Structures are given as structure tokens and as C-alpha cells.
Amino acid sequence: xxxxxxxxxxxxxxxxxxxxxxxxxxxxxxxxxxxxxxxxxxxxxxxxxxxx
Amino acid sequence: xxxxxxxxxxxxxxxxxxxxxxxxxxxxxxxxxxxxxxxxxxxxxxxxxxxxxxxxxxxxxxxxxxxxxxxxxxxxxxxxxxxxxxxxxxxxxxxxxxxxxxxxxxxxxxxxxxxxxxxxxxxxxxxxxxxxxxxxxxxxxxxxxxxxxxxxxxxxxxxxxxxxxxxxxxxxxxxxxxxxxxxxxxxxxxxxxxxxxxxxxxxxxxxxxxxxxxxxxxxxxxxxxxxxxxxxxxxxxxxxxxxxxxxxxxxxxxxxxxxxxxxxxxxxxxxxxxxxxxxxxxxxxxxxxxxxxxxxxxxxxxxxxxxxxxxxxxxxxxxxxxxxxxxxxxxxxxxxxxxxxxxxxxxxxxxxxxxxxxxxxxxxxxxxxxxxxxxxxxxxxxxxxxxxxxxxxxxxx
Amino acid sequence: xxxxxxxxxxxxxxxxxxxxxxxxxxxxxxxxxxxxxxxxxxxxxxxxxxxxxxxxxxxxxxxxxxxxxxxxxxxxxxxxxxxxxxxxxxxxxxxxxxxxxxxxxxxxxxxxxxxxxxxxxxxxxxxxxxxxxxxxxxxxxxxxxxxxxxxxxxxxxxxxxxxxxxxxxxxxxxxxxxxxxxxxxxxxxxxxxxxxxxxxxxxxxxxxxxxxxxxxxxxxxxxxxxxxxxxxxxxxxxxxxxxxxxxxxxxxxxxxxxxxxxxxxxxxxxxxxxxxxxxxxxxxxxxxxxxxxxxxxxxxxxxxxxxxxxxxxxxxxxxxxxxxxxxxxxxxxxxxxxxxxxxxxxxxxxxxxxxxxxxxxxxxxxxxxxxxxxxxxxxxxxxxxxxxxxxxxxxxxxxxxxx
Numbered sequence: 001x002x003x004x005x006x007x008x009x010x011x012x013x014x015x016x017x018x019x020x021x022x023x024x025x026x027x028x029x030x031x032x033x034x035x036x037x038x039x040x041x042x043x044x045x046x047x048x049x050x051x052x
Numbered sequence: 053x054x055x056x057x058x059x060x061x062x063x064x065x066x067x068x069x070x071x072x073x074x075x076x077x078x079x080x081x082x083x084x085x086x087x088x089x090x091x092x093x094x095x096x097x098x099x100x101x102x103x104x105x106x107x108x109x110x111x112x113x114x115x116x117x118x119x120x121x122x123x124x125x126x127x128x129x130x131x132x133x134x135x136x137x138x139x140x141x142x143x144x145x146x147x148x149x150x151x152x153x154x155x156x157x158x159x160x161x162x163x164x165x166x167x168x169x170x171x172x173x174x175x176x177x178x179x180x181x182x183x184x185x186x187x188x189x190x191x192x193x194x195x196x197x198x199x200x201x202x203x204x205x206x207x208x209x210x211x212x213x214x215x216x217x218x219x220x221x222x223x224x225x226x227x228x229x230x231x232x233x234x235x236x237x238x239x240x241x242x243x244x245x246x247x248x249x250x251x252x253x254x255x256x257x258x259x260x261x262x263x264x265x266x267x268x269x270x271x272x273x274x275x276x277x278x279x280x281x282x283x284x285x286x287x288x289x290x291x292x293x294x295x296x297x298x299x300x301x302x303x304x305x306x307x308x309x310x311x312x313x314x315x316x317x318x319x320x321x322x323x324x325x326x327x328x329x330x331x332x333x334x335x336x337x338x339x340x341x342x343x344x345x346x347x348x349x350x351x352x353x354x355x356x357x358x359x360x361x362x363x364x365x366x367x368x369x370x371x372x373x374x375x376x377x378x379x380x381x382x383x384x385x386x387x388x389x390x391x392x393x394x395x396x397x398x399x400x401x402x403x404x405x406x407x408x409x410x411x412x413x414x415x416x417x418x419x420x421x422x423x424x425x426x427x428x429x430x431x432x433x434x435x436x437x438x439x440x441x442x443x444x445x446x447x448x449x
Numbered sequence: 450x451x452x453x454x455x456x457x458x459x460x461x462x463x464x465x466x467x468x469x470x471x472x473x474x475x476x477x478x479x480x481x482x483x484x485x486x487x488x489x490x491x492x493x494x495x496x497x498x499x500x501x502x503x504x505x506x507x508x509x510x511x512x513x514x515x516x517x518x519x520x521x522x523x524x525x526x527x528x529x530x531x532x533x534x535x536x537x538x539x540x541x542x543x544x545x546x547x548x549x550x551x552x553x554x555x556x557x558x559x560x561x562x563x564x565x566x567x568x569x570x571x572x573x574x575x576x577x578x579x580x581x582x583x584x585x586x587x588x589x590x591x592x593x594x595x596x597x598x599x600x601x602x603x604x605x606x607x608x609x610x611x612x613x614x615x616x617x618x619x620x621x622x623x624x625x626x627x628x629x630x631x632x633x634x635x636x637x638x639x640x641x642x643x644x645x646x647x648x649x650x651x652x653x654x655x656x657x658x659x660x661x662x663x664x665x666x667x668x669x670x671x672x673x674x675x676x677x678x679x680x681x682x683x684x685x686x687x688x689x690x691x692x693x694x695x696x697x698x699x700x701x702x703x704x705x706x707x708x709x710x711x712x713x714x715x716x717x718x719x720x721x722x723x724x725x726x727x728x729x730x731x732x733x734x735x736x737x738x739x740x741x742x743x744x745x746x747x748x749x750x751x752x753x754x755x756x757x758x759x760x761x762x763x764x765x766x767x768x769x770x771x772x773x774x775x776x777x778x779x780x781x782x783x784x785x786x787x788x789x790x791x792x793x794x795x796x797x798x799x800x801x802x803x804x805x806x807x808x809x810x811x812x813x814x815x816x817x818x819x820x821x822x823x824x825x826x827x828x829x830x831x832x833x834x835x836x837x838x839x840x841x842x843x844x845x846x847x848x849x850x851x852x
Contacts, residue, residue, distance in 0.1 A: 006460045013251050014468035019475060020259030026665070027672045030266065031644070031680065032483050039608065039643035043600035049533065049560035244457045 061108040062178055063217050064257070064302050072108065073214075076100045077309045084235040093234030097310070098204050101211040114177050115211070118148055122187045123206050130195055138349060141195075142188055149184040149380075151175055157383040179216045181380060185341055186210060190224040192345055205231060214306040218299060220317040220337035230312045237311035246308030249301045257298025264291040285442040289434075292441060293321065296335070321437075325429035327397040330437065338377070346373040363406045370402060371395035381444070390444035397436055480675045490616075490684035493609060497691045500526055501547035503535050503556025506604040507570070514607050517557055517570065519689045522577045526553040527849055530567050531586035533560035533832060534780065540711070540838040542584075542845055550701075550846055557605075558586075564760035565597035565631060566605040568767055572624055573610030575617075578771035582849050585764070586778045586841070587800065589793045589815060590831060593748070596756025599638040602631070608643060609685040615645035616684035622656065627763055629653025633662070645682045702846050708839040712825035715834055724785035725824035735786070735830070745787040745830065750796050762803065769807045776810040776848050778841060781822060783830040790817035812844040 001009070023029040061068045083096060106112045122145060129141045143150075152175045158168055187210060194201060201224075209227050230237060268287050274280055300317035307314035321334035331339030351369040354360065360368065371392070378391015407415045417425045442448060495512065497519035504513040520528045529542055535558050539545065543556035557570075567585060571578060614620055614628065629649035636642070642650070647669070654666035673680040715725075722731045722742075735743045752758055768775045779800060784790050797815050804811040814837070816822045828834030833841070 003456060003460055007464050010251070010461055010464035011467050011471075013255055014465050015471050017251060017255045017259060018468055018472045020255070020263065022472070022476065022668075022672060023479075024259060024262050024266070026669050027676065027680065029263075032479070032676070033267070039641070041603060041608075041643055041646065042640040043598070043603055043638055044640055045599060045638050047561060047598045047600045240451075240454050244454070247461070 059108065059112075060110050062110070063213060064299060068108065072104065073306050073309075077306070080235070080238060080310045084238045088235060090232065090234040090236070093311070094204050094208060094231045097208045097212075097231065100310075101208055101213055104213045105211060109178075111174075111177050114174055115179075118177060118180065118183070119207060119210050121148070122183070122210065123201075123203060126187060126191050126201065126206070129191060130201075138192055138195075141191055142345075145188050145191060146184055148175060149181055152177070152180055153379070153383045179218070182215070182217070182219050182221060183210050185221055185338075185380070186224070189221070189341060189345055193223065193225060212307070212312070214303040214312075215314055218296070219335075220300055220303060220315045221341050222315055222337070226315075227312065233311070235311065237313070242308050242311065242313075246305045249305035249308065253298045253301030253305055255298070256294045256301060261291055261295035261298055264294065281442075281448070284447060285438050288445050288447070289438040289441050292445075293318070293334075322434060323430065324433050325426060326433065327394070327401045330433060331398075334437075342373050342377055346376055363403065366402055367399040370398040374398060384446065386443055386446040386449055390440050393440045393443060397440070476672075476675060483676060490686050491609070491612070492686050492688060494688040495690070497523075497689055499555055500553035500692070501543055501555070503529075503541070503543045503558070505535065505559040507557065507607050508604045513557075514609060515687070515689055516555060518574055518577070518687050519691050520555040521571075521574045521581045521583070522689070523553070523691060524580050524582070526555060527582045527584060527845060529554055529556045529558075529584050529586065529845075530562070530570075531556065531558040532562045532588060532591070534586065534588075535559060536832075538833075538835055538838055540835040540842070541833075542838060542842050545838065545842050546845060550842070550850060552846065552849060554845070561598055561601035562605060563591045563597045563601065564757055564764045566601050568760060568764040569602070569606040569614070569628060570610060571764070571767060571771075571773075572620065572628075573606070573613050575620060575767070575771055578768075578773040581773050581775075583768070583773050583775040584778065584845060584848070585775065586780060587761075588780045588831065589747075589750075589782060589796055592750050592755060592757045592761075592796055594751070594755055594757075596760055597631075599635050602635075603639075608645070611643065611645040611649070612682055613685045615648040615682040622652065624763075624767070625649055626653045626656045630657075633660075644680060648682050701850075702843040703839060708836060708843075711834075711839055712823065712836040715825040715828065715836055724783060724830075725827075726783065726786065726829045730829040745783075746789050747782070747787055747792055749792045752795075752799070758799075761800070765803055765807060765809065768809065774849070776812070776844075777804055778812045778844065779815045780831070780833065781814045781816055781826055781837075783827050784817060784819045784822045785824070786830045793817065810848055812841070814840065 023032075061072075063069055079100075080096065083092060088096075105115055109115060125144055129144065133141060151171070155168065155171055155175055160172075190201070190206075190209065205224075205228050208231060209222070209224050212222070212227070215222060264287060269284070269291055272280060272284055272287070297318040304314040304316065315337050317335060317337050319333045319336060321330060324330035324333050331342075347369050350372055351365055354365040354368060355362075359365065372395070374391045374395030375388065376391070377394070378388040381387035381391065404416060414420075414425075417428075493511075493515070495515040497516055498512060499516040499520075504516065507513045507517055517528070520526050527542070527546070535541065535543075535556055537544075541556065543554045546552040546554045564587075571583070611628075614625060626649075629651070630653045632639070632642070632646050633650045633653055636650075639646070651666040651670050654660045654663045655670065657663070719725055719728060721728045722735070724731075724735075724742075726735065737743055777800075779797060782790055782793070793815070794817055797813065801811060801813060814826060823836070825834050825836035826840065827837055
């Protein structure tokens with residue numbers, strides 16, 4: 001592939017990679033799209049109380 | 053992200069794994085720089101695979117016992133089983149997988165200490181299906197050779213970490229050659245390929261697939277309407293592609309970084325114009341494996357028995373191959389039906405191709421514009437694949 | 450270097466730099482276009498409805514949260530924090546004291562409600578803790594390495610509480626950091642992470658620069674500062690219509706003879722064992738398949754890397770600094786069942802020493818041998834019986850019975 005096409009290809013890849021990392025993994029993009037929706041957090045572990 | 057997730061670190065799921073791979077790559081590079089002997093490569097690879105399995109993999113004991121069982125089975129089969137019939141060896145080697153698929157299809161019960169519950173803890177090993185397929189391929193390829201299969205090469209092949217979980221499904225002969233070439237393979241051109249695969253794989257799996265899942269799939273409201281099903285169907289197709297293809301690219305990338313030419317698994321599958329081409333582009337390593345170890349032996353068997361005519365034999369072999377593929381995914385109905393549907397697609401296309409050859413013309417499109425035919429074929433392929441994969445997802449039933 | 454190799458490096462380097470520049474522009478553009486101003490704080494309003502009884506969890510209802518806050522605010526109402534001993538016994542303090550001693554008492558707790566949850570709940574209302582009547586019932590069974598589990602944390606440390614803790618600048622960083630550390634250590638056990646939880650985790654990591662994830666938190670904090678209005682943690686204020694809690698007459702403790710009746714009734718009701726455990730409990734939990742009694746042994750407690758112990762110290766520090774009118778009770782375990790309760794002696798002595806140093810009233814009901822244990826204090830091997838509750842009631846009357 002000629003250098004210019006290669007440059008554009010990897011420009012796009014790096015751009016979306018970095019932007020996606022910031023908005024998906026660093027800050028949650030859902031908070032931008034749905035800013036005031038309720039945040040429901042639950043425990044992923046079910047702790048069973050032992051009577052003894 | 054919990055950086056200290058020991059014994060619960062599947063490949064490409066956490067920073068822990070990434071850090072582990074960086075250390076491994078650095079070690080290989082160091083040994084290459086030190087001009088280590090070729091023989092050292094396989095032992096270094098063995099250590100890397102073993103350390104991962106024993107320290108990071110969720111069920112270390114179970115997977116090592118499985119590998120030993122498979123090695124012993126291959127050894128005994130090569131030594132004592134002389135028949136041309138490959139069904140029996142395939143069944144012997146598949147026993148752990150068959151049992152696991154059976155267990156997976158049973159309803160999950162409380163931690164009641166039952167045999168089923170305890171079996172689940174033992175046999176549900178991530179990557180088991182892929183490992184079994186690799187070993188079956190190894191046995192069939194090597195059954196007539198007299199070359200000894202060393203445990204080190206066998207272990208490296210079956211437990212190769214980057215491809216452990218969901219492939220690509222490699223071939224023993226090719227892999228072994230890479231191991232023998234060893235440090236010679238590690239070069240800047242291969243590193244360039246590795247880097248290209250790495251950035252693309254990260255983009256596919258952790259950005260695009262993640263975006264589709266979190267922003268679209270998770271927010272689709274299941275009101276059982278036609279719109280919901282159609283939306284979910286197409287979205288899931290693209291999610292699965294980016295997630296699976298991304299994972300494959302990462303596996304290829306890390307393999308390349310340590311000198312192994314892991315086979316390509318996805319090659320622009322949405323450009324496929326027919327089912328045959330689709331399986332050369334989507335999950336290519338599985339398509340090739342099914343072709344070599346299911347389709348060809350079934351077709352050969354039917355030909356030997358002189359059952360049916362040639363086109364019928366091809367169609368039966370195709371349908372059975374894809375049905376078996378469905379069972380390989382799982383014993384649940386949605387996996388089997390999905391496999392059968394891919395089989396039906398391939399059979400229809402096979403008949404179509406046969407008719408075109410016999411009549412000397414395109415029996416469906418006639419003399420339509422070739423470009424229009426191509427676009428229509430692309431459109432049709434994406435839709436029928438989306439439907440089959442939607443069934444595969446288990447959302448429909 | 451070969452031509453192809455040079456081409457590779459140049460192309461990728463140039464693409465990466467250009468991408469970084471484009472990302473910078475895009476982030477600025479997005480942040481400018483998401484500039485919604487959130488309201489300064491969220492107002493939670495309602496009416497206080499409970500001055501007796503208990504809530505097993507603050508996640509039960511919005512009213513539970515309101516009543517908890519109202520109870521802390523009221524200087525004439527006792528807030529009793531406990532765990533699995535809470536039930537429907539008429540002698541449980543939150544049932545007995547309001548009607549029989551004129552002392553309004555609200556109980557909060559169930560199994561797994563331990564020091565860290567209590568610390569967070571109380572921190573969330575820190576501005577009302579001064580002179581608030583708070584009693585915490587401890588159990589020796591809590592003190593192990595794991596500490597408070599995440600399910601319990603989420604049941605008691607409600608989103609409004611976390612928001613207030615994150616947003617309130619008057620809360621000391623050491624407390625915010627402690628909560629951030631807990632969340633960070635248990636990230637895998639949460640299905641997601643809210644804005645306030647993220648804020649507290651970042652606070653902790655940025656205070657402790659050697660922690661892994663420090664760089665990630667630094668990047669996240671920077672990104673949040675760029676998208677400020679979307680990521681601000683909204684503070685929470687409560688406007689609660691409290692009813693006038695009646696001032697108690699000077700309550701009198703109940704005599705030993707009075708409460709001895711409860712003890713005798715219990716002892717006489719036990720017919721299938723000699724360890725002073727309710728018949729039903731004994732046959733359900735303590736009898737093995739072969740008919741023998743389950744052995745009763747406790748593990749030795751280790752103070753090092755013991756989360757619950759650290760959480761307890763944090764809780765006591767908060768109580769002391771806030772000026773709360775607080776007291777602690779240590780429940781016993783049944784020495785007729787357990788054969789090695791002396792292993793807990795260092796724990797009990799340490800708890801006593803810590804509370805003594807802060808001059809916090811402490812009622813120690815624990816005894817490691819059968820001679821000093823009063824049968825009937827517990828109704829089984831570790832849960833309070835009616836007799837035990839009356840002893841606690843007397844303690845609470847002594848502490849809070851005189852207005």
C-alpha cells in the first residue's frame with residue numbers, strides 16, 4: 001500500500017483507538033449521552049449469611 | 053480493572069495478562085539478542101505456556117490433566133490403532149468435550165454437591181473445544197508418520213496461550229516448523245505485522261465491539277417486536293464480528309511478537325458473495341478445519357460406499373459438517389439449529405453452482421449486470437448470515 | 450535500517466502524532482458542547498416516620514434513608530447500629546425502650562452490617578453527629594481479614610450518601626481516601642461504578658501515588674475536569690419534617706429480679722441440649738447427621754492485614770472527632786458451645802483499650818469461659834436472647850435515660 005494511504009489508514013485507527021479509550025474506558029460515554037440517568041450499582045457476589 | 057486478578061486471568065481480558073505478555077515478549081527478545089540456540093526456543097515457549105497455565109489460568113490442574121490425557125490418547129492411538137477409520141480416534145479424543153457440552157446444556161442447580169455440579173467445576177475449562185479440535189487435527193495429520201511427537205512440542209501446540217481461548221485453530225506441522233525455526237522468525241518485519249495486528253485488534257475488540265455492546269445492544273428494549281428482533285440481529289452480527297475478529301488479531305499479534313505465524317482468522321467476511329467464500333473469510337481457521345477433518349472424510353466415505361450421486365454426496369457432507377459444527381458450539385438447540393442453517397445455505401449454494409455448471413449459464417441471475425449480481429449477493433449474504441448468527445446467539449430461543 | 454522499516458516507523462509515528470492532535474481537538478469540541486450546568490445539590494425531602502423499630506437495610510426504601518438521617522439529627526433519639534442479632538423480639542432495644550422507657554430508638558442492621566458500612570453511613574451525616582445518641586453493637590465474629598462485603602456496603606452506603614461524601618469539601622481527605630481504597634480493592638465485585646465511587650477511587654489513588662492505577666486516575670481526573678459539568682458529583686441535602694420526639698422522663702433501669710424472669714424462662718424452655726441454645730436452632734444447625742453435636746471452634750484472629758480491625762479504628766476515630774454521644778457494646782459468644790473463645794481475648798482487650806483511650810462508654814458482654822457467661826444472654830451460639838437484650842436496655846437507659 002502506498003505511504004499516503006497507509007498513513008490515512010493508521011491515522012484513523014489511532015484516532016478512534018485513543019478517542020475510544022478515553023470515552024469508553026477512562027470516562028464513561030454513557031454519562032455524556034444519558035447525563036442524568038440513575039446509576040445502579042450492584043454487587044456481583046451473592047453473600048450467604050451463615051446462621052452458625 | 054483489578055490488576056491483581058491471579059487465577060482468574062483469561063487471555064486478553066485484563067491488564068494483568070497484558071503485563072504478562074509484555075514480560076514474555078521482552079524475554080524472547082532478550083534470548084534472541086543473546087543469540088540463544090534454536091533448541092532453547094521450544095523450552096522458553098514451554099515455560100511461558102506453563103507459567104501462564106499454573107499461575108494465571110482459572111483451572112490450572114484441570115487443564116494440565118486434560119493435556120496429559122490428550123497426549124496419552126494420541127500416543128496410544130498412534131501406537132496401537134491401525135485402522136483407517138478416524139471416527140473412533142475422534143470420539144476418544146473428543147470425550148472430554150462431549151461431556152462438557154452435555155454438562156453445559158443441563159440446567160444449573162445450587163451448589164448441592166451433586167455429581168453434575170461437581171463435574172461442572174472440573175470439566176468446564178475455557179478453551180477446551182478449541183484444544184480438542186487442534187489435537188484431532190494433529191492426530192489425523194500425523195497418524196501415518198513415524199516422527200515422534202515430543203511432549204514439549206505437543207504441550208506448546210495445545211497450550212499456546214494467545215490462541216488458547218477461542219483460536220485461531222492452528223495446524224501442528226506448521227506450528228512445529230515455527231518452533232524449530234525459533235528465534236530466527238523474530239524479526240523487525242514480523243514485528244511490524246505484529247504491531248499492525250495489535251493496534252487493529254485493540255480497536256476492534258476494546259473500542260468498536262465495546263461501543264456496540266454498551267451503547268446499542270445493552271439499550272435495546274426487548275418488547276418482542278419485529279423491530280427489536282431486527283435491530284438486535286444486525287447489531288449482534290457486527291458486535292460478534294468486531295469482538296471475535298479483534299480477539300483473533302490480538303492472538304495473531306502476540307504470536308507474531310514471539311515468532312509464531314498464527315493463521316489469519318478473519319478476512320473481510322462481509323465481502324463474501326456466497327456461503328463457500330464466507331467460510332474462507334469468517335473464522336477461516338474453523339472453516340479450513342471443518343473442510344479438512346469433517347467434510348473431506350465424510351465425502352470420501354460416501355464416495356467409497358457409492359451412496360448417492362456426487363452432488364448429493366457433497367450436499368450431505370456439507371449439511372453434516374455444519375450440523376457437527378453446531379454441536380461443537382454446544383448441545384443447546386440454538387447452536388445446533390444455527391449450524392444446520394449454515395449447512396442448508398451451503399447445500400443450496402452447492403446445488404446452484406452445480407446447476408450453473410450443468411446448464412452453462414447462471415440459472416438464477418441470467419444475464420444480469422455482474423456488478424448488480426455482486427451487490428445483491430453481498431446483500432443477501434449479510435442478511436442470511438445475520439439471521440443464522442442471531443439464532444446462534446440464543447436470543448430467539 | 451532498511452527502506453521498508455524506515456517507512457513503517459515514519460508512517461506510524463506521523464499517524465500517531467496526527468491522531469493525538471485530532472483527539473485533542475475532538476475532546477475540546479465535545480466538552481464545549483456538553484456544557485450543561487447541573488443543579489448545585491439534590492434536595493431529598495420527606496417526613497420522619499419512625500422512632501421505634503428497625504430497618505434491616507437502608508436500601509429497603511427511600512423512607513429508610515430519611516428516617517436514619519432524622520434519627521441522627523434528633524438529639525433525643527437513639528440510633529442503634531447492629532447486625533444479625535436484630536429481629537422482632539419485643540425486648541430488642543428499638544422495640545422495648547420507646548414504649549417502656551420513653552426512649553425513642555431506631556435500629557438499623559442485619560447480618561453483614563459491620564464497621565465499614567457503619568463508618569460510611571455515619572460519615573454521610575457527619576454534620577449532625579455532634580451530641581447525637583449512637584450505640585454500636587459489635588460482634589467478635591466480624592473481625593476477620595475480609596471486612597465488610599460489597600453487597601452490604603451497597604445496601605447501607607446509599608448513592609445519596611456516597612454523593613454527599615464525595616461532594617462535601619468539609620469531609621477530611623483521609624476519610625474519602627479510606628472509602629476510595631475500599632472501592633478500589635473490591636472493583637471486581639461491583640457491577641459498575643458510579644460518579645461518586647469513581648471520584649473516591651481517584652481521590653485515593655492520587656493521594657497514594659505508588660498505587661497501580663495512579664496514572665489512569667490522573668488521566669481520568671484530567672478528562673473529568675475538561676468535561677466538568679457532566680461529571681460533577683451532585684451534593685445531597687435533606688429537608689426532613691421531624692416530629693417532636695418526646696423527651697423521656699428520667700428512665701429507670703430494670704432490676705435484676707425483673708430481668709431474671711426472662712433468663713429463667715429461657716433456661717426452662719431449653720430441653721434438647723445442655724449448652725443453653727434454643728431447641729429449634731440446636732436441632733437445625735448444631736446436630737450432625739450422626740446425631741453428635743457440631744464442634745465449636747473459632748479461628749485465631751490476626752490483627753495484621755485485618756480489614757475489620759482497621760475499619761473499627763476508623764469508625765471510632767470518626768465518633769471521637771465528630772463529638773457524637775456514642776457508646777459501643779460487644780456481644781458475647783456462647784462458651785458452652787465454643788471450646789476456645791479465649792482466642793478472642795486479645796481482640797476484646799484491644800477493643801476495650803481503644804475505646805478507653807477515647808473515653809467512649811463500652812459495655813463488654815463477652816466472656817471466654819462458662820463461669821462468667823450468663824445463660825440466656827444469647828438464645829443460641831451468637832445471637833442475643835431476650836435476657837441479653839434487657840441487659841443492653843439497662844446499659845442504654847444508663848447512658849441515655851437522663852435528659
